[in-house]
Amino acid sequence: MIPACRRSQTAATPCAMFEQTFKNLDDILRKEAGCASELDYTEQTSWLLFLKYLDDLETSRATEAELRGQAYTPIIDAAHRWGLWAAPKDTTGKLDHNRAKTGPDLIAYVNRELFPYLEGFKGRAASADTIEYKIGEIFGEIRNKFQSGYSLRDAIDAIDQLSFGSQTQKHELSELYEAKIKNMGNAGRNGGEYYTPRPLIRAMIKVVKPTLNNTIYDGAAGSCGFLCEAYDYLLPLAKTTADRERLQKRTFFAKEKKSLAYVIGTMNMILHGIEAPNIVHTNTLAEQVLDIQEKDRFDVILANPPFGGKERPEIQQNFPIKTGETAYLFLQHFIKSLRAGGSAAVVIKNTFLSNTDNASVALRRELLESCNLHTVLDMPGGTFQGAGVKTVVLFFDKGEPTRSLWYYRLDPGRNMGKTNPLNDADMADFIERQASFAEGPNSWSLAADTLDPATFDLTVRNPNAPEVEALRSPQEILDEIAALDAESAEILARVRELL
Numbered sequence: 001m002i003p004a005c006r007r008s009q010t011a012a013t014p015c016a017m018f019e020q021t022f023k024n025l026d027d028i029l030r031k032e033a034g035c036a037s038e039l040d041y042t043e044q045t046s047w048l049l050f051l052k053y054l055d056d057l058e059t060s061r062a063t064e065a066e067l068r069g070q071a072y073t074p075i076i077d078a079a080h081r082w083g084l085w086a087a088p089k090d091t092t093g094k095l096d097h098n099r100a101k102t103g104p105d106l107i108a109y110v111n112r113e114l115f116p117y118l119e120g121f122k123g124r125a126a127s128a129d130t131i132e133y134k135i136g137e138i139f140g141e142i143r144n145k146f147q148s149g150y151s152l153r154d155a156i157d158a159i160d161q162l163s164f165g166s167q168t169q170k171h172e173l174s175e176l177y178e179a180k181i182k183n184m185g186n187a188g189r190n191g192g193e194y195y196t197p198r199p200l201i202r203a204m205i206k207v208v209k210p211t212l213n214n215t216i217y218d219g220a221a222g223s224c225g226f227l228c229e230a231y232d233y234l235l236p237l238a239k240t241t242a243d244r245e246r247l248q249k250r251t252f253f254a255k256e257k258k259s260l261a262y263v264i265g266t267m268n269m270i271l272h273g274i275e276a277p278n279i280v281h282t283n284t285l286a287e288q289v290l291d292i293q294e295k296d297r298f299d300v301i302l303a304n305p306p307f308g309g310k311e312r313p314e315i316q317q318n319f320p321i322k323t324g325e326t327a328y329l330f331l332q333h334f335i336k337s338l339r340a341g342g343s344a345a346v347v348i349k350n351t352f353l354s355n356t357d358n359a360s361v362a363l364r365r366e367l368l369e370s371c372n373l374h375t376v377l378d379m380p381g382g383t384f385q386g387a388g389v390k391t392v393v394l395f396f397d398k399g400e401p402t403r404s405l406w407y408y409r410l411d412p413g414r415n416m417g418k419t420n421p422l423n424d425a426d427m428a429d430f431i432e433r434q435a436s437f438a439e440g441p442n443s444w445s446l447a448a449d450t451l452d453p454a455t456f457d458l459t460v461r462n463p464n465a466p467e468v469e470a471l472r473s474p475q476e477i478l479d480e481i482a483a484l485d486a487e488s489a490e491i492l493a494r495v496r497e498l499l
Helices: 014-030 038-067 103-119 131-141 149-159 167-186 198-208 225-237 241-249 259-272 326-337 358-370 424-434 474-498
Strands: 216-218 252-256 279-281 298-303 338-349 371-378 391-398 404-409 443-447
Touching: 014 038, 014 149, 014 167, 038 131, 038 149, 038 167, 038 259, 103 131, 103 149, 131 259, 131 279, 167 225, 167 259, 198 225, 198 298, 198 338, 198 391, 198 424, 216 225, 225 241, 225 252, 225 259, 225 298, 252 259, 259 279, 298 326, 326 338, 326 358, 358 371, 358 391, 404 424
Parallel strands: 216 252, 216 298, 252 279, 298 338, 371 404
Antiparallel strands: 338 391, 371 391, 404 443
């Protein structure tokens, strides 16, 4: 179910029409044999949305060039424009059914001609920061999963009703696209890798307080929720053309390993208003962390690296603290990628605070000695639907050691879950108290020199309330079982590879 846009809308508004279009798309995709999950629905919606967006962008650029008395050279050649193969119009502006491809002819055209043409942009692009390069990257990674050309024709007709002509329309579409990503996250463990609750992201940004002069980075970008929310946070502060150009080109940077996440993240940033996002499709952890130089560092890092992933020995060799735990390798990468004086907020499993293995102890020591870990936010179970783990958010500044830690245990007063997700009101008290590190029933401070030097244990222990193990809901228990089963299956698969 796609929620309504945040602003109040009537049935006649563009938002309501866009909402209905997205519902119609989901109905079409559910009947398509080639699409079996919410991940497939979002992937297939993404490439169609991207091509419609690109066509509207070309139309807008051509109009602007004409007003300036200049010639405009289209990105997509005439033979592959949306208006020729997807939505040719007759003299009345309606779909020309005689020229519009459908059925087997449409599938053959998309698979054999359109996708290879679009993939070729990667080799033809002048540089990696151009929209041409992004086109090639996206269509080199994604595949058309429609098997029925009639279903694809219905989906194209639905997409053609959408318009990207104004920033308001893009904003409304971005909200609906975010809802699709959220539904994908709710669909299960793998989908959940792509979705961090937006109220948590917004709270993290309000604590870090990025400015227009900052560079902002996420090395485990997923759907780029952190960068999209940071863009929304900074956009009202951009008063000049130079400010807006900086936001477009020199503020936001990301890396993402998985193909689907790369496509979704790119589309999400485009819908939020960034025409050619600086997202690199790469395995962040394949980089030698000790080779990171000053030019590679950033002012702000916002991230939620994958929970429970395991990395192969050759990847672990890129890090001074060897561990198979994906999130711990990412944390090392983030510490090294942060400029002196820079600020970071990183989501991680709460077991990081107390694990006694050598890697966990060494990494806590590294974090405390090289950074000021000033805030630890303890999130309630169920914050991440389908993950089956409890998490904390680490807020730290690079360049000076930790003297004092401020803890906050978030208690929303209800069991978190699909029907009771995190909201902005839940985060309000944390944001207010964190500004002055104020103590209260759920917040307290801890001097760093009182930590055990043998373990640097950072376990959340609220001195203002007795420790009571909260009863978990059946859904949380099932989520944890599913997560552990998936992790066990992954380990067994790796063992089989070695046999």
